[in-house]
Amino acid sequence: MNILKHLIITPLLFIAINLFAQQPAQYSIYMLNPYQYHTAYAGLDGSLSATAVFRKQWVNFPGSPLGFNFNVHLPIEYLRSAVGVSLEHDVIGAYANTFARASYNYIFDFGDNGQLSAGGSLRFMQKSLDGTILRAPDGDYEGGAILGHNDNLIPQTKVSSNTFSADAGIYYKHSKFEAGFTTLNISAPKARLDIGTVQEIRYLRNYIFSAAYRLNLNKDMSLHPSVLLKTDFIKLQPEYGLIFKYQDNFFGGTAFRGYSKNTVDAVVILAGMQITKNIMLAYSYDISISKLSNFNTGSHEIVLNYNLRQPLGKQIPAKVIYNPRYL
Numbered sequence: 001m002n003i004l005k006h007l008i009i010t011p012l013l014f015i016a017i018n019l020f021a022q023q024p025a026q027y028s029i030y031m032l033n034p035y036q037y038h039t040a041y042a043g044l045d046g047s048l049s050a051t052a053v054f055r056k057q058w059v060n061f062p063g064s065p066l067g068f069n070f071n072v073h074l075p076i077e078y079l080r081s082a083v084g085v086s087l088e089h090d091v092i093g094a095y096a097n098t099f100a101r102a103s104y105n106y107i108f109d110f111g112d113n114g115q116l117s118a119g120g121s122l123r124f125m126q127k128s129l130d131g132t133i134l135r136a137p138d139g140d141y142e143g144g145a146i147l148g149h150n151d152n153l154i155p156q157t158k159v160s161s162n163t164f165s166a167d168a169g170i171y172y173k174h175s176k177f178e179a180g181f182t183t184l185n186i187s188a189p190k191a192r193l194d195i196g197t198v199q200e201i202r203y204l205r206n207y208i209f210s211a212a213y214r215l216n217l218n219k220d221m222s223l224h225p226s227v228l229l230k231t232d233f234i235k236l237q238p239e240y241g242l243i244f245k246y247q248d249n250f251f252g253g254t255a256f257r258g259y260s261k262n263t264v265d266a267v268v269i270l271a272g273m274q275i276t277k278n279i280m281l282a283y284s285y286d287i288s289i290s291k292l293s294n295f296n297t298g299s300h301e302i303v304l305n306y307n308l309r310q311p312l313g314k315q316i317p318a319k320v321i322y323n324p325r326y327l
Contacts, residue, residue: 024184024206024230025067025090025097027055028255028268028284029303031226031241035071035084037208038180039103039121040171043075043082048308058288058296063093073103074312081106082117094133098126101167113175120168127191127201131155153195161191165203179211204232220247237263249274255284265290266299280305 027036033051034041050072058064073084081104088099105119131154132146139149146156169182184206191201212226224243229236236259243253252271258264267289272282286299 025088026057027053028286028301029270029282030210030228030239031212031243032282032303034180034210035073036069037210038169038171038182039167040105040117040119040169041180042073042084042103042105042119043107044115044117044171044173045307047310048074048312049305051303051305053303055301057299058292059298059300061296064296066091075107077311094130096128100124110172115173117171120166123165123167125165126160126162128158128160129155129193129195130158132158155195159193159195161193163189163191165189176214182208184208206230206232278306278309
């Protein structure tokens with residue numbers, strides 16, 4: 001039987017009336033899915049681009065995170081703009097988070113082979129707590145049925161709360177270098193879970209910076225170092241990655257998460273390939289190196305991307321030069 005049914009973990013989070021939401025969901029293959037964290041990246045893949053991500057973190061650890069993400073974005077060349085939408089569902093123990101985002105950004109030509117994008121998004125956020133999978137030490141249970149938790153901080157059913165937020169950011173992309181900065185939850189909204197007593201959960205502003213570089217070794221091989229920084233100015237979570245590509249079709253690499261003895265989390269091994277001109281598949285395995293390594297067998301993540309690789313809709317029309325002779 002799931003250990004989660006015997007241990008009361010979630011209610012410990014309710015000791016304070018005002019709670020703070022976690023940082024953005026963890027994804028290891030961040031360098032292959034920039035739109036996940038950067039709203040201004042929409043359209044910079046050059047065509048319609050759709051990405052699906054599945055992640056299971058800390059396998060065999062009861063209540064460990066499970067995440068799904070799907071996003072689609074495309075440029076609107078006629079308007080020098082781009083739009084995108086994304087859906088995300090993240091489960092952590094008895095908690096679940098569901099996000100839906102719609103974004104718009106304007107794209108500037110910036111130097112030779114460079115584009116600078118600036119934009120924002122609106123985000124719908126739902127946080128829920130499933131009291132049916134929790135068990136309290138003094139609760140009344142028969143045959144799996146809940147007669148009563150006998151604890152005002154644990155709901156006997158599933159409760160949820162909805163709120164809205166906004167994100168904004170900029171992103172620069174060049175043929176060899178790219179970097180972006182995004183602010184999530186600009187308004188720092190609050191969600192209210194009614195579990196007998198109303199618990200208020202505040203979503204802190206989070207700031208995300210990422211950068212990546214392409215180093216061509218020869219006509220077939222290239223190296224792609226990258227970095228991702230996430231912070232709410234209380235905690236910092238850095239990640240560093242290095243990918244080796246062969247003919248831009250096959251790739252493999254590694255990543256590292258943490259920066260000190262207390263923050264080191266995992267070493268990531270990843271690999272993938274461009275299956276067809278339009279479809280890319282990647283997989284990563286996280287090897288836990290923190291104290292949690294004694295309680296899990298690693299983390300798995302799969303990324304699938306489809307890129308249309310051709311213009312969709314009208315392009316920017318050529319400038320018309322009128323000849324007075326034919327007016």
